[in-house]
Amino acid sequence: MAKMSLEELRKLRDEQKKSLSHRDVENKEIQIIVGMGTCGIAAGAKETLNAFIEELDENELKTVKVTQTGCMGLCYVEPTVEVVMPDMPDVIYGKVDPETAQKIVRKHIMGKSLVNDHVFDRPAADIVDTGANGGAK
Amino acid sequence: MGVYNHYILVCGGTGCESAKSDQIYKNLIHECDKQEVHEKTQVVKTGCFGFCEQGPIVKVLPEESFYVHVEPDDAKEIVSEHIVKGREVNRLLYDKTESKKRAQIDEMDFYQKQFRVVLRNCGVIDPENINEYIARDGYVALEKVLFEMSRDDVIEELKKSGLRGRGGAGFPTWMKWNFTKKVENPEKYVVCNADEGDPGAYMDRSTLEGDPHSILEAMTIAGYTVGASYGYIYIRAEYPLAINRLKIAMEQAREYGLLGDNILGSGFSFDIEIRLGAGAFVCGEETALLRSIEGERGMPTPRPPFPATSGVFGKPTVINNVETWANVPVIMMKGGDWFAKIGTEDSKGTKVFALTGKIRNSGLVEVPMGTTLREIVFDIGGGIANGREFKAVQTGGPSGGVITKDYLDTPIDFIHLKELGSIMGSGGMIVMDEDDCMVDVSKFYLGFTVDESCGKCAPCRVGGRTLYNILDRITKGEGQMDDIEKIKTVGLAMQKASLCGLGQTAPNPVISTLTYFSDEYKAHIKDQRCPAGSCKALISYHILADKCIGCGVCARRCPVNAIEGEIRQLHTIDQDLCIKCGECQVACKFDAVYVR
Numbered sequence: 022m023a024k025m026s027l028e029e030l031r032k033l034r035d036e037q038k039k040s041l042s043h044r045d046v047e048n049k050e051i052q053i054i055v056g057m058g059t060c061g062i063a064a065g066a067k068e069t070l071n072a073f074i075e076e077l078d079e080n081e082l083k084t085v086k087v088t089q090t091g092c093m094g095l096c097y098v099e100p101t102v103e104v105v106m107p108d109m110p111d112v113i114y115g116k117v118d119p120e121t122a123q124k125i126v127r128k129h130i131m132g133k134s135l136v137n138d139h140v141f142d143r144p145a146a147d148i149v150d151t152g153a154n155g156g157a158k
Numbered sequence: 159m160g161v162y163n164h165y166i167l168v169c170g171g172t173g174c175e176s177a178k179s180d181q182i183y184k185n186l187i188h189e190c191d192k193q194e195v196h197e198k199t200q201v202v203k204t205g206c207f208g209f210c211e212q213g214p215i216v217k218v219l220p221e222e223s224f225y226v227h228v229e230p231d232d233a234k235e236i237v238s239e240h241i242v243k244g245r246e247v248n249r250l251l252y253d254k255t256e257s258k259k260r261a262q263i264d265e266m267d268f269y270q271k272q273f274r275v276v277l278r279n280c281g282v283i284d285p286e287n288i289n290e291y292i293a294r295d296g297y298v299a300l301e302k303v304l305f306e307m308s309r310d311d312v313i314e315e316l317k318k319s320g321l322r323g324r325g326g327a328g329f330p331t332w333m334k335w336n337f338t339k340k341v342e343n344p345e346k347y348v349v350c351n352a353d354e355g356d357p358g359a360y361m362d363r364s365t366l367e368g369d370p371h372s373i374l375e376a377m378t379i380a381g382y383t384v385g386a387s388y389g390y391i392y393i394r395a396e397y398p399l400a401i402n403r404l405k406i407a408m409e410q411a412r413e414y415g416l417l418g419d420n421i422l423g424s425g426f427s428f429d430i431e432i433r434l435g436a437g438a439f440v441c442g443e444e445t446a447l448l449r450s451i452e453g454e455r456g457m458p459t460p461r462p463p464f465p466a467t468s469g470v471f472g473k474p475t476v477i478n479n480v481e482t483w484a485n486v487p488v489i490m491m492k493g494g495d496w497f498a499k500i501g502t503e504d505s506k507g508t509k510v511f512a513l514t515g516k517i518r519n520s521g522l523v524e525v526p527m528g529t530t531l532r533e534i535v536f537d538i539g540g541g542i543a544n545g546r547e548f549k550a551v552q553t554g555g556p557s558g559g560v561i562t563k564d565y566l567d568t569p570i571d572f573i574h575l576k577e578l579g580s581i582m583g584s585g586g587m588i589v590m591d592e593d594d595c596m597v598d599v600s601k602f603y604l605g606f607t608v609d610e611s612c613g614k615c616a617p618c619r620v621g622g623r624t625l626y627n628i629l630d631r632i633t634k635g636e637g638q639m640d641d642i643e644k645i646k647t648v649g650l651a652m653q654k655a656s657l658c659g660l661g662q663t664a665p666n667p668v669i670s671t672l673t674y675f676s677d678e679y680k681a682h683i684k685d686q687r688c689p690a691g692s693c694k695a696l697i698s699y700h701i702l703a704d705k706c707i708g709c710g711v712c713a714r715r716c717p718v719n720a721i722e723g724e725i726r727q728l729h730t731i732d733q734d735l736c737i738k739c740g741e742c743q744v745a746c747k748f749d750a751v752y753v754r
Binding site: 025031033034049058059086090091 | 161198219244283290292295297301415418420422423424
């Protein structure tokens with residue numbers, strides 16, 4: 022890159038900030054947990070995970086953290102995804118393909134309404150009690 | 159622009175690199191490729207995380223999994239388990255006990271009491287990538303200074319911040335800058351003192367390795383403020399990693415127009431050159447350092463004139479230590495008032511300490527000024543290793559002194575350390591336990607300063623040697639009672655008459671231990687006894703008759719065949735042959751070997 026002017030530096034900083042903010046783990050109060058057990062991966066959980074990351078980036082949602090976990094036990098509806106966020110009940114979605122992932126981001130996270138036809142369960146009581154952060158670990 | 163599912167941060171500090179973290183980094187990249195997750199995983203080599211005791215360290219985001227003692231072969235498992243399947247590699251986690259709750263870094267004791275200003279980017283960004291520094295508000299301060307602040311504004315902000323030099327003496331930074339600014343001279347210089355030489359200290363090295371751009375940015379700000387257009391970074395050649403990262407940083411900054419002619423189109427030009435030192439301790443003394451930059455022999459010159467008026471090549475020069483520089487961009491960005499809220503009345507901001515010695519968690523810690531020694535040693539450092547008893551902490555290296563158990567609750571800042579007869583120094587903190595002999599420790603430091611004395615002035619050259627000889631004879635049991643008086647007299651002469659800081663402070667370790675541990679000195683002199691059991695000439699190894707089962711392990715281990723005895727019979731040590739290496743004591747499983 023050639024020498025920069027003040028404006029160019031500021032523009033570069035904004036871009037880079039956005040990129041680095043993906044690495045930030047603070048202030049992420051919404052959590053999407055993708056089940057990546059063998060069953061999940063076989064059913065396409067990797068594509069689902071990638072779809073989430075891309076969709077979040079497209080909508081510039083910076084407070085969402087996408088993590089992975091093992092098998093949630095709902096092997097018959099893999100890939101499964103748990104969504105934990107304030108003002109919404111904790112929900113486990115099943116049969117989440119990339120398209121559904123997109124829907125979850127738009128409807129559940131941005132629109133705060135459930136994607137009804139994919140709701141399969143709520144996390145077990147003991148997990149709900151340990152607080153939002155525990156998830157289905 | 160990269161969006162990734164996972165970020166793997168690998169520590170690239172010298173400590174972890176020497177434990178093969180570079181290989182871990184390469185293996186991780188290789189494994190990510192092989193297991194086809196490279197497009198969704200970013201592997202970043204960062205600066206020092208500070209938790210060196212547990213290194214090499216690998217942190218995986220967004221799970222914040224904190225992996226410790228990682229080996230190159232673990233890369234495969236980290237990728238296949240964690241990255242591909244989303245299962246943390248439990249055996250490598252720092253906090254293994256609670257597998258359900260992740261070991262979150264903020265909750266770890268080691269990091270809980272720390273407050274990171276200087277080390278803000280260490281372990282967070284890739285030091286070899288200017289974009290990551292920029293993303294973390296890098297060069298915002300430079301922008302602000304060049305386009306919104308006058309030179310007086312900068313001095314005013316520094317004054318408000320209360321920043322004092324972190325190299326040892328604690329001179330107010332704004333005054334240094336102001337002196338240089340006021341001198342009328344078309345040619346001025348800015349110098350970064352990166353000649354870190356205290357035994358056990360490595361905070362400057364880690365700052366340079368982990369966040370080189372912060373130093374470049376700060377020096378450029380100083381250049382603008384005092385009216386200098388050229389700077390030198392004086393760094394010892396035995397810091398190759400830091401030098402390499404500085405070079406990369408300088409190239410990138412020049413390419414971006416953040417260093418060189420007409421920075422950001424402001425009309426201000428500034429460039430920096432690296433000067434390598436050969437590792438002489440005295441070159442950390444500012445006047446000796448300046449001579450070394452000029453190509454002369456590194457020897458101090460009398461002050462005044464101070465470098466502020468007559469520094470490199472006789473021109474007005476601002477010279478600050480690495481850690482001082484690292485604070486500057488933050489102060490300019492967040493304001494002097496913000497900075498002044500951290501710390502104590504006397505000392506503002508934070509201080510980085512290199513915690514070493516007999517401590518459980520050795521590493522790099524940054525705490526607000528005024529944190530007590532107890533918090534640093536016991537809360538952050540995890541207390542003394544191997545269940546031994548705390549004896550003292552040595553601060554300030556060869557120029558400092560010891561702080562004992564009775565003063566553990568003293569807030570650490572410039573004034574309190576001075577009252578205790580020690581100094582802040584550059585930030586080395588060596589923890590000692592009951593097995594450390596204070597006379598021997600003093601002898602070690604005196605030996606260091608005698609080696610490192612440049613020999614220019616007699617008080618340091620002769621006085622240091624005299625003190626060393628006295629200490630040497632005390633540790634051999636040949637001391638006399640009037641030796642203590644002699645130490646005090648010679649020490650005072652050195653403090654008053656030496657040319658530079660090296661000689662003036664060289665007696666400090668002796669004077670300080672003499673103040674707090676005079677009994678130990680007396681035991682050596684009067685009773686020919688070393689209470690800590692460490693001075694070889696004064697101790698002897700023996701075998702307890704009622705504990706020895708005659709297994710013969712000690713005899714086999716003894717390198718000089720000084721132990722004799724029939725199998726299943728009591729063994730004995732021949733004192734004439736024994737070299738007091740202590741191997742027998744380590745070897746004995748029945749605690750039958752003891753020191754007298």
